[in-house]
Amino acid sequence: MNEPQVTVIGAGLAGSEAAWQLARRGIRVRLIEMRPVKMTEAHRTSDFAELVCSNSLRNDSMDTAVGVLKQEMRRLDSLVIASADRARVPAGSALAVDRNDFSRSITAALEQHPMVEIARAEACAIPSGMTILATGPLTSPALGESLNNLIGPRNLYFYDAIAPIVAADSVDMSVAFMASRYGKGGDDYINCPMTEAQYEAFVAAVVAAEKIELHAFEKPVYFEGCMPIEEMARRGPMTLAFGPMRPVGLSEPRSGHRPFAVVQLRQDDSAAHLYNMVGFQTKMTYPDQRRVLRMIPGLEHAEFVRLGSIHRNTFVDSPRLLLPTLQLKTRDDLFLSGQMVGVEGYVESASAGLLAGINAANLLMNRELVVPPPETAIGSLIAYITDSTRRDFQPMNANYGLMPDLKIRARGREKKIQMGNRALSAIDEWIQREQIGPPASMALSEVRL
Numbered sequence: 001m002n003e004p005q006v007t008v009i010g011a012g013l014a015g016s017e018a019a020w021q022l023a024r025r026g027i028r029v030r031l032i033e034m035r036p037v038k039m040t041e042a043h044r045t046s047d048f049a050e051l052v053c054s055n056s057l058r059n060d061s062m063d064t065a066v067g068v069l070k071q072e073m074r075r076l077d078s079l080v081i082a083s084a085d086r087a088r089v090p091a092g093s094a095l096a097v098d099r100n101d102f103s104r105s106i107t108a109a110l111e112q113h114p115m116v117e118i119a120r121a122e123a124c125a126i127p128s129g130m131t132i133l134a135t136g137p138l139t140s141p142a143l144g145e146s147l148n149n150l151i152g153p154r155n156l157y158f159y160d161a162i163a164p165i166v167a168a169d170s171v172d173m174s175v176a177f178m179a180s181r182y183g184k185g186g187d188d189y190i191n192c193p194m195t196e197a198q199y200e201a202f203v204a205a206v207v208a209a210e211k212i213e214l215h216a217f218e219k220p221v222y223f224e225g226c227m228p229i230e231e232m233a234r235r236g237p238m239t240l241a242f243g244p245m246r247p248v249g250l251s252e253p254r255s256g257h258r259p260f261a262v263v264q265l266r267q268d269d270s271a272a273h274l275y276n277m278v279g280f281q282t283k284m285t286y287p288d289q290r291r292v293l294r295m296i297p298g299l300e301h302a303e304f305v306r307l308g309s310i311h312r313n314t315f316v317d318s319p320r321l322l323l324p325t326l327q328l329k330t331r332d333d334l335f336l337s338g339q340m341v342g343v344e345g346y347v348e349s350a351s352a353g354l355l356a357g358i359n360a361a362n363l364l365m366n367r368e369l370v371v372p373p374p375e376t377a378i379g380s381l382i383a384y385i386t387d388s389t390r391r392d393f394q395p396m397n398a399n400y401g402l403m404p405d406l407k408i409r410a411r412g413r414e415k416k417i418q419m420g421n422r423a424l425s426a427i428d429e430w431i432q433r434e435q436i437g438p439p440a441s442m443a444l445s446e447v448r449l
């Protein structure tokens, strides 16, 4: 093979997708994957796009944004989604897969592609020349160091302590109220007030809730100042009331009294569709988070667009560093993709790889670089992570709250489906306008498994 034109580092969900998008456009790719020469703490095999935990790529219906994202990716000839469809196992409305069939299909497609050269080695430094970096949440320390040197230590994070995010229109504002502590800064926060009895019941439920065990490699996280609420609750019944749930400086406007405790929600997007729960990072299981957090007055019917988690994660401050094309602002031939750009989840990571692959190809072919429209699931996610006005950046899942509102009377599921249909029209129009999706040089159906 002649000299590769693009180096892709990391053959996970994002890197595999990026390599495929380049190769199908006739571009020579060098794909560098360190496994099995060097393993991460979570991967077990040498296959590409290994699913390190759940075998589900989550919901596949139009009432969720991640379902719409998959539809958009199918239209963009995604290798990851085509392989998932091929390896599908029954799981109701979710797209769950036989994880071995899924990863083998992706590995075979790339190994057999004439435009892809594979190197099994750890990349210890970011190379010069056109590169897509897709080494994921468990990027090897040597490469992390190289990235650190390039972008500066304040722009690279090594773990997530994520608090849940709630859809604003699902908060009961006849119970919650808008205010800032001591009236400073306007009525910026949504405040959910609690009586002493409600607080005690809540703390007991947090202590009793089922938790996800941290991996051994994630344990040092606590010492870095992101204590989960259940750990605070375990340390004493009043720890939360003196911590993130302290009521000082707030009075409930209807009674004029200071509540016993308060949960504060801070605006998370410029359209004020989303609010995050301040200081509520948690390792409770997802079902228990939904159950326990709905005990909070005002959140009884809350829709959680993202649930809380704490895990090791290498990601960059994308709002400050990246263009919406996923290029580094200071080096236009270096693209970042996957979980490290601050998207959260298998499908979201693959979608970032897909966009980086298209844009690296466009840059090589002297074509305009592209950004998907904000009405789409992929476009709204990319707009969120690269919004340069954002402070305190934390990773994000695809969700309907990121898309521009649809000014119609419908609510709930009906409205979401209409937003999903708008997203698919927008992606079709975009694909046609930008002439994305040239004829494939090799189809997945040609791959021998």
Ligand SMILES: Cc1cc2nc3c(=O)[nH]c(=O)nc-3n(C[C@H](O)[C@H](O)[C@H](O)COP(=O)(O)OP(=O)(O)OC[C@H]3O[C@@H](n4cnc5c(N)ncnc54)[C@H](O)[C@@H]3O)c2cc1C
Pocket: 009, 010, 011, 012, 013, 014, 015, 032, 033, 034, 035, 039, 040, 042, 043, 049, 050, 051, 052, 053, 054, 055, 121, 122, 123, 124, 134, 135, 136, 137, 138, 139, 140, 143, 311, 312, 337, 338, 339, 340, 344, 345, 346, 347, 349, 350
């Ligand atoms: C423990 C854990 C569990 C998770 N569980 C889920 C889940 O259940 N559901 C979900 O949706 N998301 C989950 N995630 C989040 C995330 O979606 C996945 O981690 C996803 O795989 C990220 O895709 P990626 O392509 O960015 O990274 P990865 O899929 O991790 O791919 C990165 C690749 O880069 C390679 N690599 C790293 N450093 C180097 C180097 N220096 N040189 C060469 N290769 C290198 C790695 O070996 C790996 O193959 C989990 C994350 C972690 C850490």
